[in-house]
Amino acid sequence: MQRTTPTLMLAASAAIALALTGCASQSSPGSDEDTAADPIRYAVEEPDSLVPGNHFGSYAILFSLFSPLTSLDSNGEISYLAAESVESDDAITWTITLREGWTFHNGEPVTAQDYVDTWNHAAYGPNGWVNGPQLAGVVGYADLNPGEGEPAAEELSGLTVIDERTFTVELGAADRQFPLQLTAGQTGLYPLPSEALEDVAAWEQNPVGNGPFQLTGTWSPNAPIETVAYEGYAGPAPSIDAVTFVPYLDTATAYTDTLAGQVDIVAIGGYQAGQARTDFGDHVYELDAPGVDFLGFNLDDPRFSDVRVRQAISMAIDREAINNAVFGGSQVPATSLTAPSMPGDPAGICGRYCEFDPEGAKALLEEAGGFEGGMEIHFIANWGQEDLFEAIANQIRQNLGISSVVAAPASDFAAFVDRVSGGDVNGPFRARWGALYPSQQNTLMAVYTASGEGNFGAGGYSDAEVDDLLRAANAADTYEESYEGYRLAQERILEDFPTVPLFGNRYLYVTSDRIAELYTVSGGVDLNRVVLAD
Secondary structure: OOOOHHHHHHHHHHHOOOOOOOOOOOOOOOOHHHOOOOOOEEEEOOOOOOOOHOOOOOHHHHHOOOOEEEEOOOOEEEEEEOOEEEEEEOEEEEEEEEOOOOOOOOEEEEOOHHHHHHHHHOOHHHHOOOOHHOOEEOHHHHHHHOOOOOOOOOOOOEEEEEOOOOEEEEEEOOOOOOOHHOOOOHHHHHHOOOHHOOOOHHHHHHOOOOEEEEEEOOOOOOOEEEEEOOOOOOOOOOOOEEEEEEEEEOHHHHHHHOOOOOOOOOEEEEHHHHHHHHHHHHHEEEEEEEEEEEEEEOOOOOHHHHHHHHHHHHHHOOHHHHHHHHHHHOOOOOOOOOOOOOOOOOOOOOOHHHHOOHHHOOOOOOOOHOOOHHHHEEEEEOOOOOHHHHHHHHHHHHHHHHOOEEEEEOOHHHHHHHHOOOOOOOOOOEEEEEEEOOHHHHHHHHOEEEOOHHHHHHHHOOHHHHHHHHHHHHHOOHHHHHHHHHHHHHHHHHHOOOOOOEEEEEEEEEEEEOOEEOOOEEEOOHHHOEEEEE
């Protein structure tokens, strides 16, 4: 969901694609027998790119081909994977020491220089890598991305190689959340071998990563992507030997193929939850996820400039009823600005403004001077969201007494982006942010700061006091102390109420009878721990 205008809206599909899986066989990883074995078949969207620093929605595949520096243990605590340690005395200069024994799939050792070279390439503006902004906190990023004119440098001045397994990262401001930023979701921070940076286009045809699975052939668009467990993998051995990622143009076909046993795992939309429970029974998995759905506004539109109007719209929406009717109860009605599954999420902080209160909503709107004319609720057609936005429009119309409130679908994603970015909206619009790492920091800074990658969805909202509160939370000595800081930031943002929180996300998957159990990491499926049916 990552970046500027387009990514926020892509997050619905990108986050669904943030799942990966496979299955175990009885042969040893990497053997000839593996390729002959029947792999788990996982339905995915057609990947837009297999370059970790330059993709929008290829997470499932990239999570199998690459491994991050840090991860989370079963208790949700930070642990180390490719990194041996990530340490800092001041939360500004961080020393990253790599574990010994890690290699790329071509057998070359993974070195500190590989990380530094890859991060420099990703951050260099003229390269145009869409995940480059994940390095925006590193000193020197602005020199590589001046906005206008030529960059003043080609390398981040905040990166220094100490030795083969050690490098340092200097940040522009104190940030104790930095180790969390090195987990799987920030794919722009994965390392690439030197051969990749010499000819990225050629490398992408046969990507070589450092993860638990490696390709068995070349990548061709619109074709299955076959992988097997990498024999030389230095991390925890996966519970499976092979997985084939099968691209689909639509979820409906993948769903049908899973029912027929032709595919083993597919991510589905919340609107499919009720039917899936009937069709798949115990093979429906509803996993807590780091995403939040909300309504954004054109804050320059005088009809929505009064905070009470936005609060009234929020109070007019019956989230529980919509969740049950549209999503089969699979999502979580929002009571804060961050996902309920996010560590330290201040549940209930939205207070009465996220509670259904039609009488209070109408009184608040009248207090603000009422509402003149009609209203449109903007969203993207053919994304399975028609019922959702029809319900929202009906409730706002009925509960606020506005004469005309209609759901207004854009023909496609591009048309939606053009309309919203051009200010050509006659009412609230659909927005979403799926956090890339398990910290409230990512959602709050992405959506509610001027430089955030998802600020588009908040109508360009920013506030100096919010910025100060976020900086203080980022610099807190412990994660627990940061939770209080982020609570204060949310409290301040909600005074302005620039967005209407709707739902915390749960990601849904259905599986064939071959799968006995799925485990989650921040809403995605942990490829290394898929359990096969006996």
